[in-house]
Amino acid sequence: MKLPQFEYACPTTLHDAVALLAARAGDAKALAGGQSLMPMMAFRIAQPALLVDLRKLPGLREIKVSGDGVRLGAMVRWRDIEDDARLASAHPLLKAAIAHVAHYQIRNRGTVGGSLAHADPAAELPGIALTCEAEIAVMGKGGARTIKATDFFLGALTTALEADEIITELRLPPWPQERAKSRRWGFQEFARRRGDFAMAGVAAFYDLDNSNKAMNTHIGVIGIGDRPHRLPAVEAMLNGRAIDDASIERVAAATSAAVEPQDDIHASAAYRRALVGTLVERALTSAAA
Numbered sequence: 001m002k003l004p005q006f007e008y009a010c011p012t013t014l015h016d017a018v019a020l021l022a023a024r025a026g027d028a029k030a031l032a033g034g035q036s037l038m039p040m041m042a043f044r045i046a047q048p049a050l051l052v053d054l055r056k057l058p059g060l061r062e063i064k065v066s067g068d069g070v071r072l073g074a075m076v077r078w079r080d081i082e083d084d085a086r087l088a089s090a091h092p093l094l095k096a097a098i099a100h101v102a103h104y105q106i107r108n109r110g111t112v113g114g115s116l117a118h119a120d121p122a123a124e125l126p127g128i129a130l131t132c133e134a135e136i137a138v139m140g141k142g143g144a145r146t147i148k149a150t151d152f153f154l155g156a157l158t159t160a161l162e163a164d165e166i167i168t169e170l171r172l173p174p175w176p177q178e179r180a181k182s183r184r185w186g187f188q189e190f191a192r193r194r195g196d197f198a199m200a201g202v203a204a205f206y207d208l209d210n211s212n213k214a215m216n217t218h219i220g221v222i223g224i225g226d227r228p229h230r231l232p233a234v235e236a237m238l239n240g241r242a243i244d245d246a247s248i249e250r251v252a253a254a255t256s257a258a259v260e261p262q263d264d265i266h267a268s269a270a271y272r273r274a275l276v277g278t279l280v281e282r283a284l285t286s287a288a289a
Contacts, residue, residue, distance in 0.1 A: 003041050010053040014139055014166065020052045022141045022164035030054055030166050032075060032114035035106050060113070060168060065090045069174040074113025074167045082107065091175045093132070093205055096187040097124040103195040113167040116152070119159045122197040122223040124189070125170075126153055130228040131203040131220030134172045140165035153227040182208040184243070186283030189222070190275060192266070198223045199267050202279040204287060206238060214238045219280065224261040224272050231258055234280075243288045252281035 011017040021028045028050035029037060040046040054060065060075035065086045072081070081087060081098045088095055101107055101124055115125045116136060129136070129149040136147045141164045152160050161167070176183055189201030206217040217235040222228045234254050241247050256277030261269045 004044065004047050006048060007050045009050060010056055012056045014057055017052050017054060017057060017166055018139060018141055018164055024050050026163035028052055033077065033109045033111035035110040036114060036118040067174060070172040072112045072170040074111065074169060076112045078107035078110050091172055093185045093187060093203060094128055094172065097128050097203060100124055100189050112170050116167055116170065117159060117161060119153050119157050121156050121225060121227050124201065127201060127203050127220050127222035127228040129170060130230060131218050132172050134170055136167060137169040137171060138165045139168050156226040184208065184287035186286035188279040188283040190279060200224050200272055200276045200279055202276065202283045204283045212242060213240055214243050221259060221276055224259045224276050231255060234258055243284065248281055248284045251284065252277040255280040
């Protein structure tokens with residue numbers, strides 16, 4: 001399908017980009033990778049009068065790794081994450097999740113900021129951001145602000161971004177290098193075909209205390225609601241316990257009972273409920289191994 005008519009701007013400063021968005025009062029869209037926005041425009045799901053291309057903005061393509069954690073600029077591509085060898089130890093859960101994003105061609109163009117702003121409930125990065133308690137830095141006409149991932153995703157394709165705001169950075173808390181051998185993690189998702197959006201997905205990690213029992217458990221799920229979700233009641237079942245087959249089996253059953261998916265053209269609610277339990281089981285089994 002052909003795209004609808006629109007105006008186009010390619011500013012070279014963040015200030016100018018924000019000003020262009022603010023001047024259109026919600027009738028403009030920021031263009032990052034375009035891998036979601038362009039199809040939506042082709043299908044007339046989105047019809048902005050102005051596209052503000054962010055590709056020339058300085059400083060948004062950096063991946064920073066430090067004692068404060070991992071910072072991903074909004075224009076960092078999936079390919080950049082895959083190619084950055086530091087992330088294998090600095091944030092292996094992120095690295096594992098990004099390997100599931102679409103196909104090579106999409107990973108070569110899609111961006112961190114684009115995925116967060118699009119907020120597809122089945123997308124991997126929003127799930128990682130929520131599970132890892134990340135923060136999202138944005139800039140608008142009112143200045144800079146930071147939004148916790150728990151407050152950022154409001155529903156399907158809906159976020160806390162104002163119409164004039166641009167995502168500048170995703171900030172992931174540090175992955176504990178001094179306890180690298182005691183942190184366990186796993187990522188699992190299921191799609192009908194490799195590269196399709198996940199019908200369900202699970203990101204999980206926990207630390208082991210001195211008695212080899214789990215603590216600081218985080219479990220997040222995607223594809224089973226209108227946004228990614230943490231499962232605090234399920235996490236609490238693991239904290240203070242040894243991670244063995246029996247505890248994993250109990251957590252898998254509790255996960256299926258805790259989620260409330262909807263029927264759609266891809267799967268029934270009952271199927272997704274069973275699927276996410278299976279994926280939690282696989283993620284925790286992988287982590288324990």
